[in-house]
Amino acid sequence: MRRTTVTTLVAALIAGLCGVALMPRAPRLDARSTGDRELAVAVRAAVPDPSGHRGLAVAVVENGRVRTAGLGDRDLAGRPVEPGTPFEIGSVTKALTGMLLADQVAAGVVGPDDHLGVTWSEVTGPARDVTLAELASHRAGLPRLAPASPLGWARVLWSNVSGGNPYAGQGVDTIRGAADRVRPGDGRGEVDYSNLGPSVLGHALAAKAGVAYPELLHARLLRPLGMTATVVATGDDDLPAGRAQGSRAGGRPLDPWPSAGYAPAGAGPWSTAEDLGRLLAATLAGTAPGADAATARFREDDDTRIGYGWFTSRHGDHEVVWHNGATGGFRSYVGFERATGRAVAVLGNTDRDVEPIGLRLLGVPPREADSAASVLLPWIGAGLAVVFTFLGGLSLLGTARRRELDQVTVLAAAVWAFAYLGLGHRLGDWSVVPAWLWPLGACVAAAGVAVAATRWHALPVVDARVPWRRLVSVASSVVAAVLAVVAVAG
CATH class of the missing domain: 3.40.710.10 (DD-peptidase/beta-lactamase superfamily)
Incomplete structure (x- = not known):
């Protein structure tokens, strides 16, 4: 029991450190601006929360006169937004x-x-x-x-x-x-x-x-x-x-x-x-x-x-x-x-x-x-972030502690754990939810893998009493793997 606990804690710690390096980073409107400086100042004062905005381009018409400004980044490379940016x-x-x-x-x-x-x-x-x-x-x-x-x-x-x-x-x-x-x-x-x-x-x-x-x-x-x-x-x-x-x-x-x-x-x-x-x-x-x-x-x-x-x-x-x-x-x-x-x-x-x-x-x-x-969409994104980040890891922990278990079921649950983690990373709105929750999700998933690993060699490949489980598990694992690839690389 002590050896299992130590292994689980070490795995969770390593996963957490890796998660910090890989955790999602929501865009935030930076201090750069182009075009009309006075307008740029007014726009910043009108932004309720700069989190979630990467770049803005604005035009204001007053008395027939058009003023324009660009704020923040136009792309991931950090090029500035200009009034003429499409x-x-x-x-x-x-x-x-x-x-x-x-x-x-x-x-x-x-x-x-x-x-x-x-x-x-x-x-x-x-x-x-x-x-x-x-x-x-x-x-x-x-x-x-x-x-x-x-x-x-x-x-x-x-x-x-x-x-x-x-x-x-x-x-x-x-x-x-x-x-x-x-x-x-x-x-x-x-x-x-x-x-x-x-x-x-x-x-x-x-x-x-x-x-x-x-x-x-x-x-x-x-x-x-x-x-x-x-x-x-x-x-x-x-x-x-x-x-x-x-x-x-x-x-x-x-x-x-x-x-x-x-x-x-x-x-x-x-x-x-x-x-x-x-x-x-x-x-x-x-x-x-x-x-x-x-x-x-x-x-x-x-x-x-x-x-x-x-x-x-x-x-x-x-x-x-x-x-x-x-x-x-x-x-x-x-x-x-x-x-x-x-x-x-x-x-x-x-x-x-x-x-x-x-x-x-x-x-x-x-x-x-x-x-x-x-008000609905940000909360949907927040829900996806939290649910996907923790659902797979918690499910894997529960699966790994079952009395009746086989290797195929464990493998499927492990694939799902990291698929959900990837989906949470990509689909969640991390401008609403604190990004440090994602490394915690990685800790939970890694802890589940560690617990399952301690039982792996003692488990049968597939439980003969439920032979259909193998087909279901393999099929779900394939789907989860595809979703994980899309979520992480998409």
């Missing part, structure tokens, strides 16, 4: 797609009440009867995403685990096929947020113009506004040079999301604080193509209305027109207040919310601004 903007693109609709309406090309089937004649399913205005305002009754097969959902799940692109391989045909298959639901006419609806809208407008969506967006909106750094990446070759690198707030780097199919909804577009500042200044002035898209037309609830892509919400005495965005490793926010003539764009290269920063810069009181942040 970030994924996610669903902010929905506001641009809404402006395309308003622009095409003003040009007499389409009408807001035109049916989808008239604008995009290739769509022949039930969704052909929804209107363009319904698509732009999330009132078409379409689902959030295109219906997927079990294999498709498995691919999305795998991308979430591996940090990959869930929209990879989904092109314009995916969106058109979904529009042919889906039937508008009973909620048609009510605001129900969708990625499919704006994607259908963007490709319908492009089909009407006889070009692809990126070309239409560039010709009608980006080029007239001088937004030369804004691009739609439909493939890896389109990713902009000098771009920011996205990651989780816990530190894990994530792949970018180039996409052709969901580009009008936000998968694929990149922009800069400088370009978004130009967009906001022109939209406030009413000179941007399709600026009328920001006019609120339909009600979502007592505090929020929607136009073509743009939301309008009340925050106390402030009425803000806005949209936010979220991709795998980026967050974005654009908003303006007509009463003050002030506008702000905030881009971040982690999945830590930036909307509270934008609202604070617009003058919304901190308590109301911070209430706009998602």
Whole structure:
């Protein structure tokens, strides 16, 4: 017993020391800044907590003047964020797609009440009867995403685990096929947020113009506004040079999301604080193509209305027109207040919310601004960190102390222990949970291995009374090993 205790303590100590060297390190906004120094100081004062933010790019519009600043690091190499650094903007693109609709309406090309089937004649399913205005305002009754097969959902799940692109391989045909298959639901006419609806809208407008969506967006909106750094990446070759690198707030780097199919909804577009500042200044002035898209037309609830892509919400005495965005490793926010003539764009290269920063810069009181942040996601990440870090090791300790045991079961439990440890390292939000918990998890896993090792030679290879256990154990071990490889190397 004494020998086992000493062995266990030594193994746990060694694992703990190794764990300290390997423990996750959450990003934290550092002191470096570029661009307008006064604005950079104001941005830092507006950041509720610098933990979980790696870099920020910000534009503020006041009295028609655009000021920009960059803060922190754009990537893991420590290169600084600049006002011209490209970030994924996610669903902010929905506001641009809404402006395309308003622009095409003003040009007499389409009408807001035109049916989808008239604008995009290739769509022949039930969704052909929804209107363009319904698509732009999330009132078409379409689902959030295109219906997927079990294999498709498995691919999305795998991308979430591996940090990959869930929209990879989904092109314009995916969106058109979904529009042919889906039937508008009973909620048609009510605001129900969708990625499919704006994607259908963007490709319908492009089909009407006889070009692809990126070309239409560039010709009608980006080029007239001088937004030369804004691009739609439909493939890896389109990713902009000098771009920011996205990651989780816990530190894990994530792949970018180039996409052709969901580009009008936000998968694929990149922009800069400088370009978004130009967009906001022109939209406030009413000179941007399709600026009328920001006019609120339909009600979502007592505090929020929607136009073509743009939301309008009340925050106390402030009425803000806005949209936010979220991709795998980026967050974005654009908003303006007509009463003050002030506008702000905030881009971040982690999945830590930036909307509270934008609202604070617009003058919304901190308590109301911070209430706009998602409180659920950080706690989910914190839960994953704690559960995965300790679950495998505690389970292994329990298994190693069983009276009836075999080597295959011990081996499977050991593989699971370190697989869970790897998943906790990669999937947990270590900007919320203290990182020193992870070395403690490594100690528990190593202690379980040490206890199991003292019994190893006395155990049968497999318990003959439950022969199926070997197959189950081997299968689970293979799955755990794959997850561990993805978690650690992804």
